[in-house]
Amino acid sequence: DTAVSQTPKYLVTQMGNDKSIKCEQNLGHDTMYWYKQDSKKFLKIMFSYNNKELIINETVPNRFSPKSPDKAHLNLHINSLELGDSAVYFCASSQDGVAGELFFGEGSRLTVL
Amino acid sequence: SQKIEQNSEALNIQEGKTATLTCNYTNYSPAYLQWYRQDPGRGPVFLLLIRENEKEKRKERLKVTFDTTLKQSLFHITASQPADSATYLCALAGRRALTFGSGTRLQVQP
Numbered sequence A: 001d002t003a004v005s006q007t008p009k010y011l012v013t014q015m016g017n018d019k020s021i022k023c024e025q026n027l028g029h030d031t032m033y034w035y036k037q038d039s040k041k042f043l044k045i046m047f048s049y050n051n052k053e054l055i056i057n058e059t060v061p062n063r064f065s066p067k068s069p070d071k072a073h074l075n076l077h078i079n080s081l082e083l084g085d086s087a088v089y090f091c092a093s094s095q096d097g098v099a100g101e102l103f104f105g106e107g108s109r110l111t112v113l
Numbered sequence B: 001s002q003k004i005e006q007n008s009e010a011l012n013i014q015e016g017k018t019a020t021l022t023c024n025y026t027n028y029s030p031a032y033l034q035w036y037r038q039d040p041g042r043g044p045v046f047l048l049l050i051r052e053n054e055k056e057k058r059k060e061r062l063k064v065t066f067d068t069t070l071k072q073s074l075f076h077i078t079a080s081q082p083a084d085s086a087t088y089l090c091a092l093a094g095r096r097a098l099t100f101g102s103g104t105r106l107q108v109q110p
Helices: none
Strands: A004-007 A010-013 A019-025 A031-037 A043-050 A053-057 A064-070 A073-078 A087-094 A108-112 B003-006 B011-014 B019-026 B032-038 B045-051 B056-059 B062-067 B072-077 B086-093 B098-100 B104-109
Touching: A004 A087, A010 A019, A019 A031, A019 A087, A019 A108, A031 A073, A043 A064, A043 A073, A043 B098, A053 A064, A073 A087, B003 B086, B011 B019, B019 B086, B019 B104, B032 B062, B032 B072, B045 B056, B045 B062, B072 B086
Parallel strands: A010 A108, B011 B104
Antiparallel strands: A004 A019, A019 A073, A031 A043, A031 A087, A043 A053, A064 A073, A087 A108, B003 B019, B019 B072, B032 B045, B032 B086, B056 B062, B062 B072, B086 B098, B086 B104
16 A cells, blocks of 8 residues: 555646545554655745645745645645646655654645746 | 755766765754655655654665754665665754755665
8 A cells, every 4th residue: 555645647638727636544654744846856846735734834835735625635736826836845744743754655746848 | 044964966886886975954953853765756655753852763675863952863774775866854843843954866876
């Protein structure tokens, strides 16, 4: 069983479209994250949810909206996609926050044309 | 501003040698520091966590040191193997999230 699963793995779309990426974890963790990895391989925190409540929102444009229907799911919706949104988006979860390890999904590669 | 620096150039070593990767940071006082491995097209995988009051941590062929005075962590892989080839990321614990370095790519030649 995959611990943290993301769908879709690849996403190719046109500028201006709206898209969503889904994430689910079956580890029973309280905290989930979205990270963005750009072409230079920097992993940057975007959002963090703890038990369905938003606790981090790191200077991310309003076009990005996370949604956590329950503590096992954290979805990312992106409106009006721009070329600069092209990146790999990683979902992760942890039980102990920064004091424990993060479990990452396999990533969702978004290409905006 | 807070900064994490890892050598952006790839590290090439011969099989059997010890690989040493460096993570330097500024304007941080992390309580924890972690190391992850990332293979192409995959998500990062946790390797080791070291606390600020620990000088050294070991796990099988891996060893991490943490010098809060120098603001540096060293990551060692002894008896390296071609299967150790990957990108290694260090991550520092902020107040609410981990902040990652850009990683160092390690290539172990057979």
